[in-house]
Amino acid sequence: MSDVVHGDTSNLKPSQARALGRLGERRVPADQVVTGPLARDLLALSHELNRRIGLFIDRRGRISRVILGDAHSLELPEFERVRGADGRLRGIRLVSSHLVPDPLDREELADLAKLRLDLIAALHDSPGGVQVDLASLQPARDDQRGFELRSFARAPLALLSPDAGGRDRVGHPRPELPTDFTAFIRELEGELVQATARTVAAGHGTRAMVLQVHSDEMNRQGGIEARQAELRELCRTAGVQLVELVVQRRRYPDPKTFLGSGKLREVLVRALEQDVELLICDPELSASQARVISTQTDLMVIDRTMLILDIFAQHARSSDGKLQVELAQLRYRLPRMVGKGTMMSRLAGGIGGRGPGETKLEIDRRRAQARINELDKRLVHLRRQREQRRARRRRSEVPVVAIVGYTNAGKSTLLNTVTDSEVRAEDKLFATLDPTVRRVRFPEEREVVMLDTVGFIRDLPPALMQAFSATLEEVAEADLLLHVVDATDPDNTQQIQAVERILDELGAADLDRFMVFNKCDLLPESRLMPESELAVGTYQVSALDRRSTRRLMEAIEDHLWARGKVEAPGPGRGPRVVPAGAATAVEPPEAEPDAGEGELSGEAKPPALNE
């Protein structure tokens, strides 16, 4: 059998197989979509076999593939992965037989889009002669970015011949038909290249579509709108332009294709229409799902976890932080490295590419594993150093107050305000990645260390937990936690629960904590609790306004000293004067470059305190 033929030929008679092979030897004039005689022979053989047949024809009119399908569908062979980023088409058209006079179906249109074929033509017999359904891509109209599908009204094949000049039998002109295929494709490609140039010049972030499966599990957790809002925020923070959020309700994601395969085809067409380059799946993808989606769509495919990791990579500042993120990225991707083109290499050209892991994007499994081992070793060393530093701090009996909370709750802003310093605070998720330590002095030579931490997020995957660990092992040893909550976020009940769950996993569940409801300046008076009715250990503040934090700061001091938590004041430098209106006297910020990697120290105990 000729290697031009693709498909299951095992049941063919030798003569039929030969006839199929001979189709592959035919030529078509370059300026014609297909000739009448070839169309008739294709249909005749198709009816004899009762199976569809497709031909890939290149621009010189040579047949590069003969594809044998079943009665209803054709499975096209894979192409080399070439992303036509410059707006060019594949240089190949598909001419195929339909046994029944159905129009082009979704699957065929999806193939056109995915493979960027020059054109697809489906032929069928009718009493009046061979009829043809045609479709191609075209630039989107109305200044929209991207491409759209263009279907032509069904026409007799005879109309496509150059002699017919695009006139139907009663002489009606059909100027849109590709009667001169060479001219047609030249013009179309010119338009597409131009449209792409406009797109690139516009310079938006990577265009992405989020694919979300509303599984039973997700429904149980509730707050799907909140989860979606959060995904939008994650995209914004990562510099990704979210074009569309596609949702499918299923009991669980399809083990092979994540979304159902029909839905996935739809997504592909929508993605093409909107010039989307990146698909972001929620919840997490398995290795094989990632592979299947990426081959079926020819797009970059990542999941929510990778998106978060990418943000981490962008935000890591200290060298330890960078090491940790690289380690988390490698750990997450290693089991998902399955051949080329899947998640391992996806991020490089897209949203990531600036991460600490970026140079490792194409390394193979073995090298990834070696790198993981090396990072582990370096981080163990750093962890030891950190432990020594902490031990020194414990000896000096300076109590540690750790600020924890959901991402974007205002933790860094609170730290800045109460310590008069300038920790990076931004309206972005995970603005803080490296733990930051500031000293706060109270009157009477009392002093605490305040620790700002990375924000938490629901469904924190284990790889990310490990990336958080630098800060988090310190959290487990804190004398007091300030759990900062964005009082304005309608989803904050869920967020509080997510934070509590993570604290629990860190072995920090039993630590003393204050609940700090932040951003109260944005709430109307009516939504604030009267001071007298606030539960013990609960505070309403605006981290932007130092006066509002006064009660909180007093309570911290009371909690740590008045109740005998700490016996003696630390070695001080004499009393300081409290500025009017402030609860604290503040020492100039002293940054401790204190970050690093280590295992999650579930065994870490809070320092012994005499209650």
Ligand SMILES: Nc1nc2c(ncn2[C@@H]2O[C@H](COP(=O)(O)OP(=O)(O)OP(=O)(O)O)[C@@H](O)[C@H]2O)c(=O)[nH]1
């Ligand atoms: N109106 C108002 N905005 C606030 C307040 N506190 C923080 N913000 C804003 O909320 C955004 C997030 O603040 P951050 O301090 O970066 O939050 P974070 O909790 O440290 O965030 P991550 O480090 O990303 O987890 C910033 O734009 C702040 O200006 C507040 O009390 N009132």
Ligand SMILES: [Mg+2]
């Ligand atoms: Mg922060």
